[in-house]
Amino acid sequence: PxxxxxxxxxxxxxxxxxxxxxxxxxxxxxxxxxxxxxxxxxxxxxxxxxxxxxxxxxxxxxxxxxxxxxxxxxxxxxxxxxxxxxxxxxxxxxxxxxxxxxxxxxxxxxxxxxxxxxxxxxxxxxxxxxxxxxxxxxxxxxxxxxxxxxxxxxxxxxxxxxxxxxxxxxxxKEQGGVPEMEKLAEKKSSLLYEILDNSELYSSVAHPKHRSITNVTFHLPQEKLLQKFLTETDKEGLFALKGHASVGGVRASIYNAMPLEGVDELAQFMKEFERKNG
The missing domain is CATH 3.40.640.10 (Type I PLP-dependent aspartate aminotransferase-like (Major domain))
Incomplete structure (x- = not known):
């Protein structure tokens, strides 16, 4: 202004x-x-x-x-x-x-x-x-x-x-520039959205037509389960997943510096967590 x-x-x-x-x-x-x-x-x-x-x-x-x-x-x-x-x-x-x-x-x-x-x-x-x-x-x-x-x-x-x-x-630039970073961001976010779309435990915050490729947000049905999820992810070395205070839930920020392997680790954890707690 x-x-x-x-x-x-x-x-x-x-x-x-x-x-x-x-x-x-x-x-x-x-x-x-x-x-x-x-x-x-x-x-x-x-x-x-x-x-x-x-x-x-x-x-x-x-x-x-x-x-x-x-x-x-x-x-x-x-x-x-x-x-x-x-x-x-x-x-x-x-x-x-x-x-x-x-x-x-x-x-x-x-x-x-x-x-x-x-x-x-x-x-x-x-x-x-x-x-x-x-x-x-x-x-x-x-x-x-x-x-x-x-x-x-x-x-x-x-x-x-x-x-x-x-x-x-x-x-x-070494990674192939912005076009390649966008492809990677779409691939990383898709790993998580696929789980959310087929889950009976997690519920996605964003409407599918308007989803971010750098911030994936979702909720669990109970506060107790949310706290268990956050505690166990910390133990697995998956940090900073707590959603913003005004929204709650879980937020996975998967900016360019986050490798595909890290997102895959989270995806595997989410599947196993639902198997045990769903």
């Missing part, structure tokens, strides 16, 4: 599909007007609701969405056509795990911590014509135009984070 809200009507339009979209819209209200184009809350964010983009106000300064929703395990499979309104995407949790046509977007931004490197640093890809529109009150170091003018180095940068990102990008 700091860099785009001054354009056109001083209004940002938001597609809300989970917690991160909600937080983004809340922050934007500080700098201008906002409108919510679509909110998946009525579906408990278990799916991406349909939206008729023909009703989008073409005088909006920008539109915003979150490509992948980590809490609920959903993602956009097809991005909306917003016409002349720049589309901004928070791609933090699936960038480099899926092919994206960047020409569809005005801005794509992502924290590094999921698929790009270490936490505390972000990547921003900005269309050139969207530079130079920052609000007057925008702090200098938050103005994208300044970064463009100084080759992304307007001050002393976090060299270690940039170095780690370079290593990650080199590694992704």
């Amino acid at each position: 700091l860099n785009l809200m001054s354009m056109k009507s001083h209004k940002g339009s938001y597609f809300i599909t989970g917690r991160w979209g909600t937080l983004a819209e809340n922050e934007a209200r500080k700098y201008g007007n906002t409108e919510i184009l679509m909110d998946g809350k009525e579906f408990e964010y278990q799916q991406i609701p349909q939206y008729d983009t023909s009703s989008l106000d073409q005088d909006s300064s920008y539109s915003h969405l979150t490509t992948n929703n980590t809490l609920y395990g959903t993602r956009w499979h097809q991005f909306p056509d917003t016409g002349n309104v720049p589309l901004v995407a928070d791609a933090t949790s699936d960038i480099l795990s899926r092919e994206m046509d960047y020409s569809q977007f005005g801005i794509v931004y992502a924290g590094l911590q999921k698929n790009l490197g270490t936490s505390g640093t972000g990547l921003v890809v900005v269309r050139e014509d969207l530079l130079g529109h920052a609000l007057p009150e925008t702090p200098k170091l938050l103005d994208y135009a300044l970064f463009d003018e100084h080759n992304s180095i307007p001050n002393t940068i976090n060299v270690f984070a940039v170095y780690v990102m370079r290593l990650v990008l080199e590694w992704v």
